[in-house]
Amino acid sequence: MSFDVSTIKADFPILAQQVNGQPLVYLDNGATTQKPNAVIDAITHYYRNDNSNVHRGAHTLSDRATSVFEQARKDVKGFLNANSSDEIIWTKGTTEAVNLVAFSWGLQNLRMGDQVLVSHMEHHANIVPWQMVCEKTGAELVPMPVNDDGDIDLDQLNGLLSENVKFVSVAHVSNALGTVNPVQDIINLAHKVGALVMIDGAQAVAHWDIDVQRLDCDFYAFSGHKLYGPTGIGVLYGKADLLNLMTPFMGGGEMIETVTFEKTTFNTLPYKFEPGTPNIAGAVGLSAAINYLNSLDREAVASHEEDVMDYALAKAKQTKGLRIVGNAKHRAGVLSFVIEGTHPHDVGTLLDQQGVAVRTGNHCAMPIMERMGVPGTVRASFALYNSREDVDALFNAIEKIRMFF
Numbered sequence: 001m002s003f004d005v006s007t008i009k010a011d012f013p014i015l016a017q018q019v020n021g022q023p024l025v026y027l028d029n030g031a032t033t034q035k036p037n038a039v040i041d042a043i044t045h046y047y048r049n050d051n052s053n054v055h056r057g058a059h060t061l062s063d064r065a066t067s068v069f070e071q072a073r074k075d076v077k078g079f080l081n082a083n084s085s086d087e088i089i090w091t092k093g094t095t096e097a098v099n100l101v102a103f104s105w106g107l108q109n110l111r112m113g114d115q116v117l118v119s120h121m122e123h124h125a126n127i128v129p130w131q132m133v134c135e136k137t138g139a140e141l142v143p144m145p146v147n148d149d150g151d152i153d154l155d156q157l158n159g160l161l162s163e164n165v166k167f168v169s170v171a172h173v174s175n176a177l178g179t180v181n182p183v184q185d186i187i188n189l190a191h192k193v194g195a196l197v198m199i200d201g202a203q204a205v206a207h208w209d210i211d212v213q214r215l216d217c218d219f220y221a222f223s224g225h226k227l228y229g230p231t232g233i234g235v236l237y238g239k240a241d242l243l244n245l246m247t248p249f250m251g252g253g254e255m256i257e258t259v260t261f262e263k264t265t266f267n268t269l270p271y272k273f274e275p276g277t278p279n280i281a282g283a284v285g286l287s288a289a290i291n292y293l294n295s296l297d298r299e300a301v302a303s304h305e306e307d308v309m310d311y312a313l314a315k316a317k318q319t320k321g322l323r324i325v326g327n328a329k330h331r332a333g334v335l336s337f338v339i340e341g342t343h344p345h346d347v348g349t350l351l352d353q354q355g356v357a358v359r360t361g362n363h364c365a366m367p368i369m370e371r372m373g374v375p376g377t378v379r380a381s382f383a384l385y386n387s388r389e390d391v392d393a394l395f396n397a398i399e400k401i402r403m404f405f
């Protein structure tokens with residue numbers, strides 16, 4: 001199978017529009033990706049034909065809704081190569097998945113004197129829940145240092161690891177710098193001291209295959225909307241033996257086995273972590289996104305994305321007054337930069353006037369912005385439908401705005 005970016009682009013109807021009188025060049029994929037027809041059609045089909053509540057009704061539509069919903073879980077199981085569908089918990093997104101682990105596992109297991117390690121480059125979603133749980137339990141949140149290039153230094157990490165470290169939670173790919181972290185090394189090192197490891201895969205899953213069994217991570221989280229699927233649906237993968245020992249942090253219908261006023265006993269996995277009516281259409285849309293990706297040659301997609309990234313980096317290096325923020329050894333999907341004498345927000349607005357959509361600001365990663373000595377950056381982030389032409393459009397637009405500064 002080969003890869004033709006214009007055929008791919010045609011699968012995404014939103015991209016065929018003009019913005020501010022210019023063809024849309026969408027480079028804000030780190031925030032959310034656009035959706036192919038396959039996903040839009042699957043959601044529409046579900047609401048037109050199968051919509052009902054799951055696991056409840058003794059009627060045909062409910063059976064159908066349950067069957068597509070549980071099939072979606074199996075699709076995610078296959079996508080992550082989990083051992084069992086019971087290890088796939090539906091959440092609203094990565095944020096809820098981290099909160100689930102921090103509150104369910106953390107409140108039960110963390111004590112005064114324990115440490116939780118997160119890297120200096122985490123998204124707030126992988127800092128704040130841990131901070132909240134550390135405050136409640138007396139455990140300490142310790143940042144893993146990041147060097148000036150935006151890489152984690154494994155020797156320094158090794159120096160931090162001790163038997164006090166009970167949990168390590170780290171991004172697979174940084175949304176602010178694009179750094180691809182050496183998660184396999186981090187998992188191996190953390191396991192040596194007996195710590196559990198969660199990988200925040202929000203920015204990774206769209207770029208290459210993930211195999212949670214090979215990684216041997218204890219938890220892995222991602223959001224559907226960054227994987228060409230809908231918003232409001234995400235996944236927590238967890239090893240079954242760990243999930244089985246954890247007490248749910250949210251209660252309600254569906255997650256119980258029996259309820260009396262004296263005591264509630266919980267349902268089996270995965271339902272014990274899924275109180276209330278789930279986002280059924282979201283799961284259907286996410287499964288369509290996974291099937292769409294699986295219909296492509298993912299190695300060809302990955303090498304196309306690498307080519308676009310390298311092309312963008314080369315252009316950035318040739319651009320006068322542009323400073324790339326983060327120079328990681330291995331990078332995916334993200335180019336963060338500042339332009340001398342300009343504020344990132346002004347650059348973003350002027351690029352938007354030329355049809356180029358980028359994100360500006362701190363990218364919900366204030367600690368790493370401070371570490372890099374910038375209040376924020378302009379971030380161009382790439383997806384499989386972006387091309388070298390999109391990169392040219394970005395840098396042509398940057399040249400045009402020079403006159404304003």
Ligand code: PLP
Nearest residue numbers: 093094095123125171175202223
């Ligand atoms: N982690 C990373 C690395 C992210 O990039 C994001 C979103 O940008 C999140 C977590 C939070 O994802 P969500 O808002 O979908 O829960």
